[in-house]
Amino acid sequence: MSDKKPICLSGKGVTKVFGLGAKKTVAVDHVDFEFYQGDLISIVGESGSGKTTIAKMLLGLISVTEGEVSFLGKPRDISTHKKKKEYWTNIQAIFQDPFSSYNVFSKIDTVLIDCINMRGGKNFSKQKKIEMMTEACSFVNLKYAELTNKYPFELSGGQMQRLMIARIFLLKPKILLADEPTSMIDACSRATILDMLMQLRDEIGMTIIFITHDIGLAYYISDQVYIMEHGKIVENGTPDEVILNPKAEYTKRLISDVPKIYEEWDLSTV
């Protein structure tokens, strides 16, 4: 199904090397990928496999040592500040630690108004901006009236995570990169967060790149799965291809830590 959709983001031979000489770390090693518009793509691997490094390269926060990233079929050009800002209207991220995502000196209103401004709403009336902020907050079950004049650090972890999704609601990026966004919160909020992301995906056709070490979760939520080991993509495909019929030893090992998937599979073969 996926191959009928346009390619949103792709990479050829994408590599990141940190350091020099004896201190050299090849964090991402010649990876190829094709992400289709509207898909939820999971990148799965153990800690240290290079997931966050890929995320940072895709966001343009760190340089690519070798290889090329393409956006909407053309080589990505983020060589100037202006081009980078333009690119960032298309790709946004939410990170594992919501505390790290906010400027501590910005009030919640400022955080949200910045999003409206970024999407061309600079000249909207104050009333219009308040309406938009109220709508974004209610999308994530927060009350704007209770947040106005507060700072992000006055919120709970779960509320802060939802505020990040309210930002995405306003920014409406083509691509959302979510780097282990649910690993710091309880199972209940985790399901809610995933639900909100899926709803946004369906409403605005957003592509979601979901980074996780949880192969069981990836099985249930993904259209495409990429498995990373030591900076390399060892296999990729649909969840059924990759997780029910793994070819790489590494994938088999990741799955063996999650007995539930095997149970499902056993049931389906009865």
Ligand SMILES: Nc1ncnc2c1ncn2[C@@H]1O[C@H](COP(=O)(O)OP(=O)(O)O)[C@@H](O)[C@H]1O
């Ligand atoms: N800024 C950096 N400088 C040097 N090495 C780094 C840097 N960032 C990440 N690494 C190394 O790159 C590898 C991949 O890290 P990372 O992308 O954070 O993995 P993951 O997100 O899968 O846990 C690790 O060996 C890590 O130590």
Ligand SMILES: [Mg+2]
């Ligand atoms: Mg990481």
